[in-house]
Every structure is written in C-alpha cells, then in structure tokens.
Amino acid sequence: MALLELRDVHSYYDRIQALKGVSLEVAEGEVVTLIGANGAGKTTTLRTISGLIRPREGSIYLAGERISELPAHAIVAKGVVHVPEGRGIFGRLTVEENLRIGAFTRRDKAGIQTDLDAVFATFPRLRERRRQAGGTLSGGEQQMLAMGRGLMARPRILLLDEPSMGLAPILVEEIFAIIRRLNREQGVTILLVEQNARAALEVAHRGYVLETGHVRLAGPAAELLVDPEVTKAYLGGEGQG
Amino acid sequence: MSRSLLQHPSLRSGLIAGLVTVFLGLVGFLSAFQDDALLVGHLLGANRSLTLGTAVVLAALIWAGARAAPAGRPGWPAPRGPLYGALAGLVAALVLAAFARLGRSVDLRAIFPKASPELYDMVAFSGGAFAGEAGWELLRLLILGAAMGLLGALWQGLAPRSRRLATPAILLVLGLGVFAEQFLLVLAHNGIAEHFRGWLFLKGGGLAAPGAILVAVLAVAAGLAAERGWTPRQALARQAPARRRAILSLGWTLALALTLVLPWLLGSYHSDVLDTVGLYALMGLGLNIVVGFAGMLDLGYVAFFALGAYTAAVLTSKESFLAPCIRLVEGVCAEHMPLTGFWVAVPAAVLVAGLGGVLLGIPVLKMRGDYLAIITLGFGEIIRILAQSDWLRPYLGGSQGIAGIAPATIPFSGIAVAGLRKPQLLFYLILAACLLAVFIARRLRDSRLGRAWMAIREDEDVAEAMGIHLVMTKLMAFGTGAALAGLAGTLFGVKLTTIYPHSFALLVSINILALIIVGGMGSIAGVMVGALVLVGLPELLRDFQDFRWMAFGAVLVWMMLNRPEGLLPDAERRRELRPEGAPAAAD
Structure with missing residues (x-):
C-alpha cells in the first residue's frame, strides 16, 4: 500500500480549476518528483495534500486513511509536512525558534531536543546561526532552515516545493545532495516539486509530469530522464537518449 | 531664478518655521500656554518670565537657524553657517511680523477665534505691537529673529559631544x-x-x-x-x-517599596492620574497579546472594556435592575460569604468580556489585517451604541449610564475603598491587576501558545502548514486580551462609580493601540512606558488637553520616522528594524 495516494483530485481557486483529476502515489522511503511547466498545478497539488486547499472532488489517503477532509493542522499532526515555496521562514524569529515551531504538533520535549540536535548535525550552518533572525540568512540557508523546520515535525512524508528556487548553482547542488542524503541515510519519504526537472529526476526514484492540471506522464525517474518528450519539453531539448 | 531662490536653505527654513508658528498661533496653541511660566529670572531691572508659548516661538526661530546652517567640519560651524542661520531666523521673524501686521489691519477672528491682539503681541515680541513705534518694534523683532537663527546655526556647529x-x-x-x-x-x-x-x-x-x-x-x-x-x-x-x-535584588526591593509608598508620596490627584495610567497599561497589556503577539489588528478593543465595566456595574450598582435579586442573594449568603460585591463582579466581568472576545472571534477569524481591523471597529461601535440605546435603557441606563457602582472592598474585611483616600487605595488594586497581567503576558509569550501566536503573526499560511490550529490559537488571543480588558473595565467602574456609554468611544481603542506602538509593539515593558507617555503626560498637562491630539499626532509621526521600533522594543522588532552585526551571507 502506498504511503500517500491521490485519487482523481480536482482543486479550484475560486472558479478556476487548477487540478483536473490528479492521481498519484508515493511509497514509503521513495523520492517522487512532480515536474511540469509554470501553472501545471505542481504547487496546487502540494497545497491540496497539506489541506491548505480543499479538493472539490477526489480523495487523498495517507497509509490508507482518508485525510482530504481534515483541516490543515490535523494533516500536519498526521505527519504530512509541507515546506512551502518561497520557504516561508519566520523572518523575525531566530533560527532556533523557527525550528521549534516546526515541532509544534509534538509535545515530547526530549524527542524535540534530540531532533533539534539531529537537524543541526544535518545542517551545521544552522547551528552557527541559531540565535540569528531567520530573515537575515542567505537564500540557501533559509532553504536549509525550511527543510530543517519540516524535519522537526518528524514527518512521515515531506512535501518540498521548489527547494532550488532562486539559489546559486552551487547551492542548488548542495540542496539536492541534502535531499538525497535525507532519503538514502535517514529514510525520509519525499514528494518533490521542481522547476529544475533534470536535477529533480536525478535524485528521484519516480516522477510525474503534470500539464495543465493533468498527469501527462508517469514512470521511473531514469526513464523520464531519457524520454524524448520530456527531454524536449522540460530538459532543455538536449536529447541525451 | 525665483526657483533657485526658493530652494535656498535660509528662505525655506525661515518660511517653514514662520508658517508653523503662525499655524500654532491660529489654532490657539500658543495662547493656551501664554500663562505657563517656564523660567523666571531677573533681567534688565525687572522680573521677566519666559512662558511656554514664547519658548515655542523662540524654539521655532532657533530651529530655522539650525536647519538652514550647512554641515561643516565637526566642531566648527561651516563658513557660511552663521550667516545662513541668521538669515533663516530673519525670514521667520519677517513672516511673524507680516502675520502680526495683517492681524492688526484685518480681523481674522471670524475664522480663527484665537487670533487675538495678545497673540500678535506675543509672536511679535512687543508690548502694544505696531501701534506707536512700529519701526522700532519691527527692528527689534528682526534682530531677535536673526539672533535666534544665529544661535541655531552655532548649535548645529557644535561638536557632537557638546x-x-x-x-x-x-x-x-x-x-x-x-x-x-x-x-x-x-x-x-x-x-x-x-x-x-x-x-x-x-x-x-x-x-x-x-x-x-x-x-x-x-x-x-x-x-x-x-x-x-x-x-x-x-x-x-x-x-x-x-x-x-x-545589589540587583536590593534595587528591586527598593523599587517595589517605592512603588508601594508612591501613592502616599504623590497625593490624591497624582495617584488618580497614576490609576488612569495603570488602567490603560492593563488594557495595553491585553491588546498587546492580540496585536503585538498574534498580529491581529483590533480596533474595537474598547468593546471588551465596556463589557467588563457594564457587567460589573449591573452586578454591583444600587440602581441596577438586578439590585433586588442581589440584595436577596446577599441577605441569604451574608454569613457564608466573606467576599461580596466587587469580588464577585471581578470574575464575572472577566468571564463575560473573555466570552465576548471568543464570540466576536468566531465570525471574524477568516479575516486578516485591514478587514479584521474594520470588523472589530464595527463591533466596538455596536457595543457602545447598544449601551446607549433606548432598547436596553431599562437594563443599561441608556446615555445616563449606570450610577452608584459599589466600591471595591478590602478582602475579608468588608472595608470599602471609598472616600478621600480612594485613589491611593485603588492604586494597589490596579497595581496588582497590572502585575498579574504582566505575569500572564510573560508566561504566555514564552509558551507553546506564544510561539504559535508569533508564527501566525509572521505568516498565517506557513503557521497553518506547521500544524498550528489557527482557529483555536486566534480565539485564545482574542479571549485572553478581552478578559484583561474586562478586568480593566471593572476597575474603571469602581474608580468612577458611574459609567456612561461615552466613556467607551472609539478613541479609547485608538489610544490603547497607539500606546502599544509608541512603547514598542509586542514589548511588555514598552506598554508601561507607552501608557506613561501617552496617558500620564496629557493628564498632567491639563492646559494641554485641547491640543493633546495634535501633539499626539506629532509624536506619532516623529516616532514612526525616527524610532519605528518603539521606545522599548522587544527583541524581535529590534532584530527586524535595527539589524546589527548580522549581515546576510551572500548566496
């Protein structure tokens, strides 16, 4: 059974339909990526999963339990943690305060402290800046903070929205290296939305290509990487295969 | 040519200073302070006094000079500084002279009631201005203006240390x-x-x-x-x-001891002022939870103050429609109830106000920022208008309000806090309420709930994505803030013994909001300072009352330009508005 499953999900922004029947699955321990052009519905899919938008039709299951009717805070409590696009750092709170808010749904003090140390071990730069205001961090550091904050909730699945957006190439590499490490070493399940399709497919196990609210293509990441259609539309037409 | 002349610093500064002074004169600001002697000294063979009004005119002239003087080497006036300063003072003095001359020939009183001959004498620094020796009077005014401008320029040239x-x-x-x-x-x-x-x-x-x-x-x-x-x-x-x-603990003990004897040192009138400051500080602490911690702009906070005051009044007043029932209950329970009247009213009022906060909260939670501000504004007005309405007159007394509110009693003794010493005794009650509010606010700020409030304040969407229950968290903020306002309302009723709907005007909400902003949004110590500055000072400057809101506006403008983080900001705001030594690393 898939850890996360979307069945024919339709979502709207007022009267504008953004998702027109999206179905997808993420298995435990997988990195799955959603790629597609601007406006294809990638971010909307994540927002629908985390309950920030309610699907008008279709349903979402977490380990077989229907979560699409739950309010956002309850979905977080179930272990679905969304790291939003643009990072959503609380700019005036310190790095540590940001991380502690990530653990808001938990009440085990000792466990939170352990996880805080674990996040600082994963992102040593955050430890150096733990007393600094989140807003004064660089873009890459803010992304690390956002991911660290997501991990503080002990997610069963982490939803990452455009983690590489606006970062210098060297930092993009670092962020993807961290995503790979989180998955391979710590076993975190990740649903990754990316504009940078090549990097995303290189780190993912499987991928879905979204187009105007539909799933256009799906398959193992390695196959999508060499698919002529995908190559042409999303990988800059270099045509590796 | 004329354009470049207008841009000359002396002309500009002089005109600004002169026109501002004329404005202050026309609205009556200057004449209001013409009787307040600032300084009295023996000069030129007679006792002369410098009044506050005259000091303002002189300050305007000096300011013109200081503004016009170009910055020079530190510690030295710029070469043309003194000249520019004197010129600016001269221009300002000319404006004043022209104003006085105009006032002499045209009667401005029809439009500006304060444009009296005394005002002209005052701004022109003359006895019977421009009556007999007009030339000599004018010359004297211009010399004075130039001298003051020069003084301003020299001040500008002083070393920063001086x-x-x-x-x-x-x-x-x-x-x-x-x-x-x-x-x-x-x-x-x-x-x-x-x-x-x-x-x-x-x-x-x-x-x-x-x-x-x-x-x-x-x-x-x-x-x-x-x-x-x-x-x-x-x-x-x-x-x-x-x-x-x-040493620190000794200092704190001394400070506490001083606070406890303060009302007796200050006397009845100043204790009364202190009581008012305390009530506003109490409400400030409550509103600070809503606005400062949780970031929800509430412009109708006075509604909860009113809810508390009216609840307490209905429960304790001799004139209340409930009075017969209360007498009955008290008669039955007299032997078993050491606490009556006031002490029953306090928890009831806090509860009613807190519930009011939650009830208002439920429909408006979906709103954010500006929309929330407008809705709460409406709610504040609804409560006041309901209290004033004929419909509820049998219960709330309409615009007559409720009189005969029972005084507070000293617990377990039945001794009423009333009579001559009342403001002094009431001070302790208000102080205790403030200390309680400070304690609650501090503990909440550092709690899980406090972190949730701050997260909501920073970014509601992300806060929700972090698993924060928006509805519950916001309702908690609204309810806690409203409960503190209810407590303040009870004390307010006890202080005045009568409450009217007029006491709960929109201006109270705005005043509380302003004192939070001036003190430093989100800062608990800032609320105290803000209450002292915005409530205490105007109370003390009795003559100032008419111009309170003008000065208030000026202070707010100055504050937001020069100290946007408030007088005593909390750590977060300081971090945001005065970043120090934490430069963002390059991407």
Missing part, C-alpha cells in the same frame, strides 16, 4: 519648567514645598534662574560621568557576580 552633553540639560530644564506646578503640588503634599521655593521654583510656578542653572550643571556633570563609565549599569558590571545579584 551637543550630547547639552541636550539632556536643556530638556531637563524645560521639563522641570513645564511641570513646575505639578512638582510643587507633590512637594506641598509632603509639606516640604517651602524648602524649594525661591531658588528652584517660584511662587507663581516656573523655574527660578538659580534652579535652572543648577539643574543644567547637574545634567552636564551626569553626562560627563557617563562618558567615563560612571553610570550605575557599568558600576554594577564591575562587581563580582554574587555581589551584583545582591
């Missing part, structure tokens, strides 16, 4: 002068006023010249001491940690 030393001295002298009457009242209350008369304060109010000089010298000496690290803070830092703690 200015740093002189500023507190000048402010202190002005402050003592403005509040001379208040100080004398307090001193007289303690029976020691006579010791200060003559050399420090004069009989008619105002600061005497020797006193002014002494105060200025002391202020400069304190500034010099601070330069050498002789401030209490640095002296404390030099002590060993154990001793430092001992």
Whole structure:
C-alpha cells in the first residue's frame, strides 16, 4: 500500500480549476518528483495534500486513511509536512525558534531536543546561526532552515516545493545532495516539486509530469530522464537518449 | 531664478518655521500656554518670565537657524553657517511680523477665534505691537529673529559631544519648567514645598534662574560621568557576580517599596492620574497579546472594556435592575460569604468580556489585517451604541449610564475603598491587576501558545502548514486580551462609580493601540512606558488637553520616522528594524 495516494483530485481557486483529476502515489522511503511547466498545478497539488486547499472532488489517503477532509493542522499532526515555496521562514524569529515551531504538533520535549540536535548535525550552518533572525540568512540557508523546520515535525512524508528556487548553482547542488542524503541515510519519504526537472529526476526514484492540471506522464525517474518528450519539453531539448 | 531662490536653505527654513508658528498661533496653541511660566529670572531691572508659548516661538526661530546652517567640519560651524542661520531666523521673524501686521489691519477672528491682539503681541515680541513705534518694534523683532537663527546655526556647529552633553540639560530644564506646578503640588503634599521655593521654583510656578542653572550643571556633570563609565549599569558590571545579584535584588526591593509608598508620596490627584495610567497599561497589556503577539489588528478593543465595566456595574450598582435579586442573594449568603460585591463582579466581568472576545472571534477569524481591523471597529461601535440605546435603557441606563457602582472592598474585611483616600487605595488594586497581567503576558509569550501566536503573526499560511490550529490559537488571543480588558473595565467602574456609554468611544481603542506602538509593539515593558507617555503626560498637562491630539499626532509621526521600533522594543522588532552585526551571507 502506498504511503500517500491521490485519487482523481480536482482543486479550484475560486472558479478556476487548477487540478483536473490528479492521481498519484508515493511509497514509503521513495523520492517522487512532480515536474511540469509554470501553472501545471505542481504547487496546487502540494497545497491540496497539506489541506491548505480543499479538493472539490477526489480523495487523498495517507497509509490508507482518508485525510482530504481534515483541516490543515490535523494533516500536519498526521505527519504530512509541507515546506512551502518561497520557504516561508519566520523572518523575525531566530533560527532556533523557527525550528521549534516546526515541532509544534509534538509535545515530547526530549524527542524535540534530540531532533533539534539531529537537524543541526544535518545542517551545521544552522547551528552557527541559531540565535540569528531567520530573515537575515542567505537564500540557501533559509532553504536549509525550511527543510530543517519540516524535519522537526518528524514527518512521515515531506512535501518540498521548489527547494532550488532562486539559489546559486552551487547551492542548488548542495540542496539536492541534502535531499538525497535525507532519503538514502535517514529514510525520509519525499514528494518533490521542481522547476529544475533534470536535477529533480536525478535524485528521484519516480516522477510525474503534470500539464495543465493533468498527469501527462508517469514512470521511473531514469526513464523520464531519457524520454524524448520530456527531454524536449522540460530538459532543455538536449536529447541525451 | 525665483526657483533657485526658493530652494535656498535660509528662505525655506525661515518660511517653514514662520508658517508653523503662525499655524500654532491660529489654532490657539500658543495662547493656551501664554500663562505657563517656564523660567523666571531677573533681567534688565525687572522680573521677566519666559512662558511656554514664547519658548515655542523662540524654539521655532532657533530651529530655522539650525536647519538652514550647512554641515561643516565637526566642531566648527561651516563658513557660511552663521550667516545662513541668521538669515533663516530673519525670514521667520519677517513672516511673524507680516502675520502680526495683517492681524492688526484685518480681523481674522471670524475664522480663527484665537487670533487675538495678545497673540500678535506675543509672536511679535512687543508690548502694544505696531501701534506707536512700529519701526522700532519691527527692528527689534528682526534682530531677535536673526539672533535666534544665529544661535541655531552655532548649535548645529557644535561638536557632537557638546551637543550630547547639552541636550539632556536643556530638556531637563524645560521639563522641570513645564511641570513646575505639578512638582510643587507633590512637594506641598509632603509639606516640604517651602524648602524649594525661591531658588528652584517660584511662587507663581516656573523655574527660578538659580534652579535652572543648577539643574543644567547637574545634567552636564551626569553626562560627563557617563562618558567615563560612571553610570550605575557599568558600576554594577564591575562587581563580582554574587555581589551584583545582591545589589540587583536590593534595587528591586527598593523599587517595589517605592512603588508601594508612591501613592502616599504623590497625593490624591497624582495617584488618580497614576490609576488612569495603570488602567490603560492593563488594557495595553491585553491588546498587546492580540496585536503585538498574534498580529491581529483590533480596533474595537474598547468593546471588551465596556463589557467588563457594564457587567460589573449591573452586578454591583444600587440602581441596577438586578439590585433586588442581589440584595436577596446577599441577605441569604451574608454569613457564608466573606467576599461580596466587587469580588464577585471581578470574575464575572472577566468571564463575560473573555466570552465576548471568543464570540466576536468566531465570525471574524477568516479575516486578516485591514478587514479584521474594520470588523472589530464595527463591533466596538455596536457595543457602545447598544449601551446607549433606548432598547436596553431599562437594563443599561441608556446615555445616563449606570450610577452608584459599589466600591471595591478590602478582602475579608468588608472595608470599602471609598472616600478621600480612594485613589491611593485603588492604586494597589490596579497595581496588582497590572502585575498579574504582566505575569500572564510573560508566561504566555514564552509558551507553546506564544510561539504559535508569533508564527501566525509572521505568516498565517506557513503557521497553518506547521500544524498550528489557527482557529483555536486566534480565539485564545482574542479571549485572553478581552478578559484583561474586562478586568480593566471593572476597575474603571469602581474608580468612577458611574459609567456612561461615552466613556467607551472609539478613541479609547485608538489610544490603547497607539500606546502599544509608541512603547514598542509586542514589548511588555514598552506598554508601561507607552501608557506613561501617552496617558500620564496629557493628564498632567491639563492646559494641554485641547491640543493633546495634535501633539499626539506629532509624536506619532516623529516616532514612526525616527524610532519605528518603539521606545522599548522587544527583541524581535529590534532584530527586524535595527539589524546589527548580522549581515546576510551572500548566496
């Protein structure tokens, strides 16, 4: 059974339909990526999963339990943690305060402290800046903070929205290296939305290509990487295969 | 050509200063303070006094000179500084002269009731202005203007260190002068006023010249001491940690003892002012939870204040429609109830106001920012209009309000806090309420709930994505804030013994919001400072009352331009608005 499953999900922004029947699955321990052009519905899919938008039709299951009717805070409590696009750092709170808010749904003090140390071990730069205001961090550091904050909730699945957006190439590499490490070493399940399709497919196990609210293509990441259609539309037409 | 002339700093500064002075004169600001002697001294063979009104005119002239003078080498006036300054003063004086001359020939009173001959005499610094020796009077005014402008330019040219030393001295002298009457009242209350008369304060109010000089010298000496690290803070830092703690706790004990005897030192009137400050501080602490912590702009906060006040009034007033029932209950329970009236009303009022907060919260939670502000504004007005309505007149008394509110009692003794000593005794009650509110606010701020509030304030969407229950968290903020306002409302009713709907106007909400902003949004100590500055000062400046809102507006504009984080900001706001030594690393 898939850890996360979307069945024919339709979502709207007022009267504008953004998702027109999206179905997808993420298995435990997988990195799955959603790629597609601007406006294809990638971010909307994540927002629908985390309950920030309610699907008008279709349903979402977490380990077989229907979560699409739950309010956002309850979905977080179930272990679905969304790291939003643009990072959503609380700019005036310190790095540590940001991380502690990530653990808001938990009440085990000792466990939170352990996880805080674990996040600082994963992102040593955050430890150096733990007393600094989140807003004064660089873009890459803010992304690390956002991911660290997501991990503080002990997610069963982490939803990452455009983690590489606006970062210098060297930092993009670092962020993807961290995503790979989180998955391979710590076993975190990740649903990754990316504009940078090549990097995303290189780190993912499987991928879905979204187009105007539909799933256009799906398959193992390695196959999508060499698919002529995908190559042409999303990988800059270099045509590796 | 004319354009470049208009851009000349002397002309611009002079015109601004002159026109601002004329404006202040026309609205009556200057004449209102013409009787307040700031300084009295023996000069040119007669006792002359500098009134607050005249001081404002002189300050405008000096400001014109200071603004016009170009910046020079530090410690030296720029070459053309004195000339530009004097010119600016001259221009400002010309504006004043023209104004006085115009007023003499055209009667402006039809439009500006305050445009009296006395005003013209005042701004023109003349006896019977421009009546007989007009030429001589004009010359004198222009010389005075130029001299003041020159003074401003020289001030601008002073070394920063000299200015740093002189500023507190000048402010202190002005402050003592403005509040001379208040100080004398307090001193007289303690029976020691006579010791200060003559050399420090004069009989008619105002600061005497020797006193002014002494105060200025002391202020400069304190500034010099601070330069050498002789401030209490640095002296404390030099002590060993154990001793430092001992000294600190001794200091706190002394401060607490002083607070406890304060009402008796101040006397009845000033204790009453302190009570009002305390009530506003209490409400400020409550609203600070809603606005400062959770970031929800509430413009109808006065509604909860009213809910608390009316609940307490209905439960304790002799005139209340519930009075027969209450008498009955009290008659039955008299033997078993050590606490009556007030002490029953307090929890009831807090509960009703808190519930009111939650009930208002439920429908408006979906709103954010501006929309929330408008909705709460409407709610505040609804409560006031309901209280005033004929429909509820049998219960709430309409615009007559509810009179005969029972006084507070000292617990378990039944002794009522009433009569002559009432403001002093009430102070302890209000102080206790404030301390309780400070405790609650501090504990909440550092709690899980406090972190959730701050997350919502920073970004509602992300907060929700972090698993924060928006509805519950916001309702908690609304309810807690409203409960504190309800407590303040009860004390307010007890203080006045009568409440009217007029006491719960929109202006109260705005005042509380302003004191939070001036003190420093989200900061608990800031609320206290804000209440002292925005409620205490206007209370003391009784003549100021008419111009309170003008000064208030000016202070707000100045604050937002120069100290947007407030007087005593909390750590977060300081981090945001005054970033220090934490530059963002490059991507």
